[in-house]
Amino acid sequence: MRARDLLHPRPEGLYCPPGDFFIDPVKPVARALITHGHSDHARAGHGAVLATRETIDIMGLRYGEGFAGSIQAATLGETFDLNGVTVGFHPAGHVLGSAQIAVEHGGIRIVASGDYKRRRDATCAPFEPVACDVFITEATFGLPVFHHPDDRQEIARLLKSVGQFPESAHLVGAYALGKAQRVMKLLREAGFDRPIHIHGALAKLTSYYQGRGIDLGDIEPATLEPGAKSDFAGAIVIGPPSAFADRWARRFPEPISCFASGWMRIRQRAKQRGVELPLIISDHSDWIELTETILETGASEVWVTHGREEALVRWCELAGIAAQPLHLVGYEDEGD
Amino acid sequence: MEAFAELLDRLVLTPSRNGKLKLLTDYFSTTPDPDRGLALAAITGDLSIAAVKPAMLRTLVMERMDPVLFGYSYDYVGDLAETVSLVWPEPPADKKPNHTPTLGEVVGALQSASRSDGPAVLAQLLDAAGISARYAIIKLVTGGLRIGVSARLAKQALAGLGTVDVSEIEEVWHGLDPPYRSLFAWLEGKAPRPEKAARALFRSVMLSHAVEDNDLARIDPADYAAEWKWDGIRVQAVSEGGLRKLYSRTGDEISGAFPDLVEAMTFDGALDGELLVGHPPEHTGTFSDLQQRLNRKSVSPKMRERFPVFVRCYDLLQDGPEDLRPLPLLERRARLEIFVARLDPARFDLSPVIAFSDWSALDNLRRHPPHPVIEGVMIKQKVSPYLAGRPRGPWFKWKRDPYTVDAVLMYAQRGHGKRSSFYSDYTFGVWAGSEGGEELVPVGKAYFGFTDEELRQIDKYVRDNTIERFGPVRSVRADRRNGLVLEIAFEGLNRSTRHKSGVAMRFPRISRLRWDKPAAEADRIETLQALLDEPVAPTSAG
Numbered sequence: 109m110r111a112r113d114l115l116h117p118r119p120e121g122l123y124c125p126p127g128d129f130f131i132d133p134v135k136p137v138a139r140a141l142i143t144h145g146h147s148d149h150a151r152a153g154h155g156a157v158l159a160t161r162e163t164i165d166i167m168g169l170r171y172g173e174g175f176a177g178s179i180q181a182a183t184l185g186e187t188f189d190l191n192g193v194t195v196g197f198h199p200a201g202h203v204l205g206s207a208q209i210a211v212e213h214g215g216i217r218i219v220a221s222g223d224y225k226r227r228r229d230a231t232c233a234p235f236e237p238v239a240c241d242v243f244i245t246e247a248t249f250g251l252p253v254f255h256h257p258d259d260r261q262e263i264a265r266l267l268k269s270v271g272q273f274p275e276s277a278h279l280v281g282a283y284a285l286g287k288a289q290r291v292m293k294l295l296r297e298a299g300f301d302r303p304i305h306i307h308g309a310l311a312k313l314t315s316y317y318q319g320r321g322i323d324l325g326d327i328e329p330a331t332l333e334p335g336a337k338s339d340f341a342g343a344i345v346i347g348p349p350s351a352f353a354d355r356w357a358r359r360f361p362e363p364i365s366c367f368a369s370g371w372m373r374i375r376q377r378a379k380q381r382g383v384e385l386p387l388i389i390s391d392h393s394d395w396i397e398l399t400e401t402i403l404e405t406g407a408s409e410v411w412v413t414h415g416r417e418e419a420l421v422r423w424c425e426l427a428g429i430a431a432q433p434l435h436l437v438g439y440e441d442e443g444d
Numbered sequence: 445m446e447a448f449a450e451l452l453d454r455l456v457l458t459p460s461r462n463g464k465l466k467l468l469t470d471y472f473s474t475t476p477d478p479d480r481g482l483a484l485a486a487i488t489g490d491l492s493i494a495a496v497k498p499a500m501l502r503t504l505v506m507e508r509m510d511p512v513l514f515g516y517s518y519d520y521v522g523d524l525a526e527t528v529s530l531v532w533p534e535p536p537a538d539k540k541p542n543h544t545p546t547l548g549e550v551v552g553a554l555q556s557a558s559r560s561d562g563p564a565v566l567a568q569l570l571d572a573a574g575i576s577a578r579y580a581i582i583k584l585v586t587g588g589l590r591i592g593v594s595a596r597l598a599k600q601a602l603a604g605l606g607t608v609d610v611s612e613i614e615e616v617w618h619g620l621d622p623p624y625r626s627l628f629a630w631l632e633g634k635a636p637r638p639e640k641a642a643r644a645l646f647r648s649v650m651l652s653h654a655v656e657d658n659d660l661a662r663i664d665p666a667d668y669a670a671e672w673k674w675d676g677i678r679v680q681a682v683s684e685g686g687l688r689k690l691y692s693r694t695g696d697e698i699s700g701a702f703p704d705l706v707e708a709m710t711f712d713g714a715l716d717g718e719l720l721v722g723h724p725p726e727h728t729g730t731f732s733d734l735q736q737r738l739n740r741k742s743v744s745p746k747m748r749e750r751f752p753v754f755v756r757c758y759d760l761l762q763d764g765p766e767d768l769r770p771l772p773l774l775e776r777r778a779r780l781e782i783f784v785a786r787l788d789p790a791r792f793d794l795s796p797v798i799a800f801s802d803w804s805a806l807d808n809l810r811r812h813p814p815h816p817v818i819e820g821v822m823i824k825q826k827v828s829p830y831l832a833g834r835p836r837g838p839w840f841k842w843k844r845d846p847y848t849v850d851a852v853l854m855y856a857q858r859g860h861g862k863r864s865s866f867y868s869d870y871t872f873g874v875w876a877g878s879e880g881g882e883e884l885v886p887v888g889k890a891y892f893g894f895t896d897e898e899l900r901q902i903d904k905y906v907r908d909n910t911i912e913r914f915g916p917v918r919s920v921r922a923d924r925r926n927g928l929v930l931e932i933a934f935e936g937l938n939r940s941t942r943h944k945s946g947v948a949m950r951f952p953r954i955s956r957l958r959w960d961k962p963a964a965e966a967d968r969i970e971t972l973q974a975l976l977d978e979p980v981a982p983t984s985a986g
Contacts, residue, residue: 252509253517253530255575265450272470273463353858353916357865364463365864373530374521375456380915382864384457419516426510 109214127193134438143222144206162205201235203286243407247415281349307347459860468601481623611648648832652839708791893953927963
């Protein structure tokens with residue numbers, strides 16, 4: 109059996125013919141295996157869904173109960189037999205509930221890693237490398253320019269600015285699932301013990317994280333009585349990145365806009381968005397981590413999905429590893 | 445080096461002036477000598493380091509990585525200094541120096557490197573530094589930090605360290621050299637004011653307030669003298685013991701660009717006046733002409749001949765050994781007339797005093813000045829001494845009315861800081877093309893002149909009438925039938941080869957929102973072109 113016969117791209121997503129299932133399909137299908145809860149990977153309307161408990165809960169929060177015909181929860185480390193194909197879930201370290209999916213049949217093992225990161229993150233289980241023949245990797249930050257610094261150093265810069273500009277509200281843009289809660293946790297670990305204010309779009313997911321035993325301290329909604337701007341002087345307010353360009357942001361005094369994202373490594377990106385304090389905090393792997401992970405899996409072949417495929421394929425060539433882009437459509441290249 | 449690198453990164457992204465001042469003052473107060481002084485010199489453009497060409501930088505990095513991967517990286521980032529800082533490979537742990545070099549060490553190493561070992565020294569520094577420090581080092585050696593901080597702002601931040609006023613800092617500035625240890629010691633109250641060792645120093649300029657509603661009713665015209673306000677740039681020409689310097693009004697030295705003028709500074713003293721081009725007294729060139737001579741490092745003989753510069757003198761601050769600044773204006777004026785009479789009349793002339801009986805007579809002169817390069821009148825108290833800064837009372841400026849044009853809003857961009865949730869920066873255009881085929885050509889950009897309430901209204905209009913979005917910019921519906929007409933006020937027009945319309949406005953701002961006016965009735969480009977050809981007394985163009 110060739111690897112291509114075990115998994116290959118279709119317009120709906122990555123398909124396994126012998127097992128008759130898709131991984132992270134972008135259109136409704138009969139059976140879907142989902143790596144994690146970000147909306148470009150986890151969509152509503154499938155017949156049957158197999159994913160981790162957390163991913164299923166997150167999909168339920170986003171789409172409401174009944175987002176799929178039937179649901180089955182997987183535990184990390186657990187394997188399943190789907191029409192003779194062995195499927196296993198392994199932690200990916202991306203967000204709460206995120207998993208790599210290992211697909212094994214006829215002596216070949218392919219690992220679809222979804223999105224993953226290698227840094228410590230107190231809000232989810234750490235990535236575990238899985239030995240395989242073919243490793244399917246994302247390439248969101250697949251260029252040698254991307255180096256994520258230590259996230260504690262980024263949080264320290266934020267706290268320094270809060271000290272320097274006590275009359276300002278610091279508005280931190282962060283994606284609602286994963287990044288926002290990680291920033292909260294990092295602030296707590298750095299000793300910030302005042303309440304953290306959040307935009308309404310973060311409320312459900314944040315209380316879900318708290319319900320899973322992740323202590324985020326005192327989280328309060330960023331709402332106020334009209335005409336009391338000074339309430340937020342010195343505050344840290346976390347919201348989805350789009351919210352700070354919105355009329356919603358007008359309630360805050362002397363706002364300083366911050367954005368927690370791996371894209372903030374590039375100055376022009378920060379400038380374009382009008383970000384004053386870029387925080388380079390990513391839920392994806394940087395260049396070094398992508399390349400080291402490929403070596404760690406021992407894969408003889410690498411398939412590259414969404415992001416900057418060409419540079420990672422070039423690196424594999426130089427390292428003597430067979431590699432090709434998968435050209436899957438429908439995933440966000442820009443989410444982080 | 446890390447602290448300096450962080451400072452540069454924050455300054456470049458912080459739009460508010462107060463924010464920049466705070467960042468700078470905090471840096472100066474927490475960074476030891478000589479680093480803070482070298483950083484100050486780098487910001488004010490007074491740090492001299494042999495430049496490294498971009499090609500050399502590219503060669504250095506290509507020796508260290510796959511050229512294809514470098515190509516992808518450079519394509520993506522778009523800025524060579526930034527790309528190199530990011531892709532520069534970390535040396536193996538055993539080869540990496542055990543500390544990041546300080547700014548002092550970096551500058552020292554670069555200044556003592558010979559031309560031939562310059563690249564190797566730079567590579568060593570890049571090996572030793574982290575990503576943001578690498579970026580700062582590359583910016584230092586390739587010249588031009590471009591962080592949106594003027595020398596004046598840096599000096600203002602220095603004033604924030606203690607109780608010394610910025611005008612005093614400007615006066616000692618040109619006698620000091622990096623790393624400015626004596627300056628910092630003085631500002632922090634640990635040492636006396638540095639001696640004025642150097643000659644031909646800058647003297648802080650006296651500025652005026654704009655005339656406001658009730659100002660003139662409260663003062664007696666008999667106590668005041670008036671003169672024209674010329675539309676050039678305010679300068680100070682200082683010559684002492686053979687040393688000649690020309691300063692801008694913020695104390696930046698600009699002698700290098702005006703050798704023709706400096707040559708004629710055959711006096712011992714300090715003159716305050718307006719830099720203009722032309723052949724006085726018959727011909728005075730426009731601001732557009734003057735621009736040909738501004739912001740140049742060197743100037744060709746041809747340029748000197750086509751656009752000769754001269755100073756139209758307003759005031760005399762120093763006459764030989766005597767400081768005239770404490771004297772009353774009229775006494776200084778008398779001395780000025782004697783002083784200027786001895787100078788080359790092609791390079792120095794007097795700004796005439798205007799006779800007037802009452803404010804309405806002066807108002808009439810202000811509205812109908814005898815020369816197109818006059819932008820209003822100055823009103824100066826006859827007994828006023830020459831004071832640094834902008835004291836309220838002794839001097840007023842009373843400008844002629846601005847030009848106006850009705851233009852159509854075309855693009856809106858989100859603002860920064862307080863305005864980051866508002867579309868507050870507007871690009872507007874006027875009609876061009878023949879009847880039936882009219883289209884809008886952009887003629888300028890403005891981001892002030894409106895009230896907070898008007899800003900809210902325009903913001904709503906932009907959001908409701910967006911046809912396309914490019915990042916922070918929205919393209920707004922604007923055709924013959926739909927569009928928001930803005931009355932734009934501006935001080936003058938320059939020819940521009942950079943803009944499609946061929947014109948560039950000086951100091952444009954929104955003066956009125958014309959919700960009542962149909963877009964098709966906005967002005968045409970010909971109206972502006974006519975203004976360009978005949979810069980005569982201002983009338984409303986719209």
